[in-house]
Amino acid sequence: MIQLEGVTMVAGNFALRDISFTIPTGGYGVLMGRTGCGKTTILESILGLRTIQAGRIRLGDVDVTELSPALRGIGYVPQDGALFMRMTVRRQLGLALDIRRVSASQAAERVEELADWLGITYLLERYPRGLSGGERQRVALGRALSFVPRVLCLDEPLSALDSETRQQMCELLGEVRQRTGVTTLHVTHNLDEAQRLADPLFRLADGRFERVDASVGRGAP
Amino acid sequence: MAFSDRLFLTSMAIIGGVYVLLIAGMLLADFAYMARQSVAAASDQEGWFSVITHSPIVDALRDPKIRYSIRLSLISCTLSALLSVFVAVPLGYLMSRVRFPGRRLLDAFLDIPIVLPPLVVGLSLLILFQFAPFSWFAPSIVYQVPAVILAQFSVACAFSVRTMKATFDQIDPRCEQVARTLGCSRFQAFSLVVFPEADRGMITALTLAWARSLGEFGPLLIFAGSTRMKTEVLSTSVFLEMNVGNLEAAVAVSLIMVFGAVVILVLTRLLGGAPEDRVRALVRPPESAGRPSGLQEPGDGA
Numbered sequence: 219m220i221q222l223e224g225v226t227m228v229a230g231n232f233a234l235r236d237i238s239f240t241i242p243t244g245g246y247g248v249l250m251g252r253t254g255c256g257k258t259t260i261l262e263s264i265l266g267l268r269t270i271q272a273g274r275i276r277l278g279d280v281d282v283t284e285l286s287p288a289l290r291g292i293g294y295v296p297q298d299g300a301l302f303m304r305m306t307v308r309r310q311l312g313l314a315l316d317i318r319r320v321s322a323s324q325a326a327e328r329v330e331e332l333a334d335w336l337g338i339t340y341l342l343e344r345y346p347r348g349l350s351g352g353e354r355q356r357v358a359l360g361r362a363l364s365f366v367p368r369v370l371c372l373d374e375p376l377s378a379l380d381s382e383t384r385q386q387m388c389e390l391l392g393e394v395r396q397r398t399g400v401t402t403l404h405v406t407h408n409l410d411e412a413q414r415l416a417d418p419l420f421r422l423a424d425g426r427f428e429r430v431d432a433s434v435g436r437g438a439p
Numbered sequence: 440m441a442f443s444d445r446l447f448l449t450s451m452a453i454i455g456g457v458y459v460l461l462i463a464g465m466l467l468a469d470f471a472y473m474a475r476q477s478v479a480a481a482s483d484q485e486g487w488f489s490v491i492t493h494s495p496i497v498d499a500l501r502d503p504k505i506r507y508s509i510r511l512s513l514i515s516c517t518l519s520a521l522l523s524v525f526v527a528v529p530l531g532y533l534m535s536r537v538r539f540p541g542r543r544l545l546d547a548f549l550d551i552p553i554v555l556p557p558l559v560v561g562l563s564l565l566i567l568f569q570f571a572p573f574s575w576f577a578p579s580i581v582y583q584v585p586a587v588i589l590a591q592f593s594v595a596c597a598f599s600v601r602t603m604k605a606t607f608d609q610i611d612p613r614c615e616q617v618a619r620t621l622g623c624s625r626f627q628a629f630s631l632v633v634f635p636e637a638d639r640g641m642i643t644a645l646t647l648a649w650a651r652s653l654g655e656f657g658p659l660l661i662f663a664g665s666t667r668m669k670t671e672v673l674s675t676s677v678f679l680e681m682n683v684g685n686l687e688a689a690v691a692v693s694l695i696m697v698f699g700a701v702v703i704l705v706l707t708r709l710l711g712g713a714p715e716d717r718v719r720a721l722v723r724p725p726e727s728a729g730r731p732s733g734l735q736e737p738g739d740g741a
Contacts, residue, residue, distance in 0.1 A: 287619040294620040300613035304635035314621040
């Protein structure tokens with residue numbers, strides 16, 4: 219479960235006030251809104267990368283409002299993947315497990331399993347330079363899922379992809395949900411993507427946050 | 440291409456070309472002068488070999504004073520460059536990543552050593568060491584070898600900080616944020632993700648600081664003095680030789696410095712990574728000061 223309760227965040231001249239919403243455990247929340255409306259700001263608050271001025275943030279039954287990003291246990295996939303340029307794909311997938319002092323053999327097993335599932339086994343020894351958009355996003359997704367997070371945050375994960383790759387990634391994200399049951403918050407400005415995946419769908423416009431019926435949402439900005 | 444376009448590009452090329460010719464002319468003149476003196480000195484001898492052995496450069500390399508000066512230059516430049524990068528990495532990182540009140544002011548403040556007249560830097564160092572707690576160490580620093588390194592460091596570091604800030608600015612902060620969500624502390628995110636990506640920037644910062652230290656003169660003259668076989672570095676040698684009217688030796692030492700600077704420049708180009716990176720990092724002038732990052736300025740500030 220991801221729960222925000224009366225959250226207020228201020229970033230320079232920009233402010234979002236009294237944001238409240240809940241994504242039930244295993245749900246796939248999609249947050250829609252125009253570029254610059256504060257979607258990423260909300261995501262950063264949940265991740266702990268931005269301090270909030272008021273309100274509480276809960277993940278499951280844990281109040282994480284005061285926790286550092288490292289302790290929140292959230293998988294994060296930013297827009298362009300933000301892969302670590304000087305690490306092989308294998309090392310990126312295993313990093314979170316290393317940090318958690320998981321035994322080397324267990325970590326290696328987990329990396330192989332993830333890579334196999336995401337179809338990136340052939341990339342394991344490569345560095346990010348030269349990977350295609352789809353490959354980058356798969357690696358970023360694998361890295362975020364490596365430590366079996368309870369929550370997954372995706373920031374426009376498909377926006378830089380061509381339409382065919384986008385279709386494949388959409389299917390993959392559906393599969394992730396089925397297979398892991400991870401509670402997800404997916405931020406996008408693409409309505410089509412939102413309607414395919416959302417459960418539930420939210421819209422952010424002019425600082426107001428509202429839940430919309432995914433099936434009726436067609437035609438909205 | 441239309442005539443007006445051609446005229447435009449040609450005019451740009453002519454104006455820009457004047458400066459390129461000036462640089463080439465300065466270097467060529469040094470070499471031509473050296474060649475003339477070598478030939479003149481070897482006029483009563485036979486063969487090309489004697490031209491080389493009678494060259495003022497060889498004379499300079501034989502001179503124990505110049506040898507000492509070369510050795511001290513190499514050591515002091517290396518130490519001050521290492522020290523500069525050691526300081527510039529944390530400072531550049533903080534300036535690039537952390538938003539705090541007075542950040543812009545501090546950013547401008549860090550340019551002071553770049554815009555300040557070099558003599559004033561030296562004088563300020565000298566005055567600083569009259570006050571406690573610095574004055575306690577003054578006898579072992581002022582007019583001693585440590586003063587050479589400190590004087591070089593105080594200017595070179597500003598260039599390193601600029602380079603490192605630009606380097607960290609180019610590294611996507613998202614990577615660090617992702618690392619933190621993966622469980623890394625800030626230190627782990629820095630050392631595992633950011634630091635390895637900054638390697639080329641650090642090499643540029645190191646070579647830039649090294650070359651800058653090699654050309655340092657004004658602060659040295661005032662803060663470290665120009666005592667032969669003690670605080671004499673190559674730029675000091677040029678000055679001292681000029682003072683006694685030995686133009687030949689001065690040009691010879693200058694050419695040795697040109698050689699050192701060229702080696703450093705080539706190393707930077709080879710190690711400095713992708714062309715666009717190194718152009719941005721090396722040629723990019725300091726933001727607020729219009730002054731170029733002068734790689735070779737033996738007479739700087741005199």
